[in-house]
Amino acid sequence: GQQVMQIPQYQHVQEGEDFTTYCNSSTTLSNIQWYKQRPGGHPVFLIQLVKSGEVKKQKRLTFQFGEAKKNSSLHITATQTTDVGTYFCAGDNAGNMLTFGGGTRLMVKP
Amino acid sequence: DSGVTQTPKHLITATGQRVTLRCSPRSGDLSVYWYQQSLDQGLQFLIQYYNGEERAKGNILERFSAQQFPDLHSELNLSSLELGDSALYFCASSASGGQSYEQYFGPGTRLTVT
Numbered sequence: 001g002q003q004v005m006q007i008p009q010y011q012h013v014q015e016g017e018d019f020t021t022y023c024n025s026s027t028t029l030s031n032i033q034w035y036k037q038r039p040g041g042h043p044v045f046l047i048q049l050v051k052s053g054e055v056k057k058q059k060r061l062t063f064q065f066g067e068a069k070k071n072s073s074l075h076i077t078a079t080q081t082t083d084v085g086t087y088f089c090a091g092d093n094a095g096n097m098l099t100f101g102g103g104t105r106l107m108v109k110p
Numbered sequence: 111d112s113g114v115t116q117t118p119k120h121l122i123t124a125t126g127q128r129v130t131l132r133c134s135p136r137s138g139d140l141s142v143y144w145y146q147q148s149l150d151q152g153l154q155f156l157i158q159y160y161n162g163e164e165r166a167k168g169n170i171l172e173r174f175s176a177q178q179f180p181d182l183h184s185e186l187n188l189s190s191l192e193l194g195d196s197a198l199y200f201c202a203s204s205a206s207g208g209q210s211y212e213q214y215f216g217p218g219t220r221l222t223v224t
Contacts, residue, residue, distance in 0.1 A: 045212040097166050102152040
C-alpha cells in the first residue's frame, strides 16, 4: 500500500532559526495536504498542493510539491515559539484514502 | 474551534470492556473519518463514512466498528479492549466523499485501557 515518510522525526531549533520538514511518498500523489498539531491539540489543516512543482507561501511558511508529485516540503523561516507543534503531511493518491506521514515534531528554544 | 464535536473527552476503562465514542461533524459535512493516534505516533486512518455509507477502510481492527447515522453523527465502537488500544481517537469531517478535501478534526477522545 501507499507509504508516506516524513523526516526528521524531531527537530530542536533556536528561535529565529529556519526549519524544514520533508515528506516522501512511495507512489505518485494527486495532491498533498499539510496539517499542524499543537501540543495537546488536534490537527489543523494548513494547505493543499495539487500541481507538479507548486509552491505556496503563508507568511513565514513555504510549501513545495515536487515535480514528480512524490515529495513535498514545508519550510519555516525565522521560527517563533508559536511554531511549536507537530507538522504532518498527508498524501492523496486518488485512491480515496489520505495517508498521513509520521509527523515532524518541532521544538523551539526561546 | 473546528465545529467538530467529540464525546467523551476522556475515557478510562478496563481490558475486555466495550466503549462507544461519538462524533458530530461540522454542519453540512457529509464525510466522517476516524483516526487513532498512539503516544508520539502519527495518525492511523481507521475508517470513513460518507452520507451514511462506509466509503473507505484503513487499518481498523475487527474488534472495532463504526457507523454513521441519518443525522450524520458517527459512533466508533471498540470492543474486547486491550492495553494497546489506549490512544487518542480523532474524528474528522469534510464536505465531500473524496479525501482530497481538507479535513476538520475534532478535539479527540483520550482512551485509557487499564
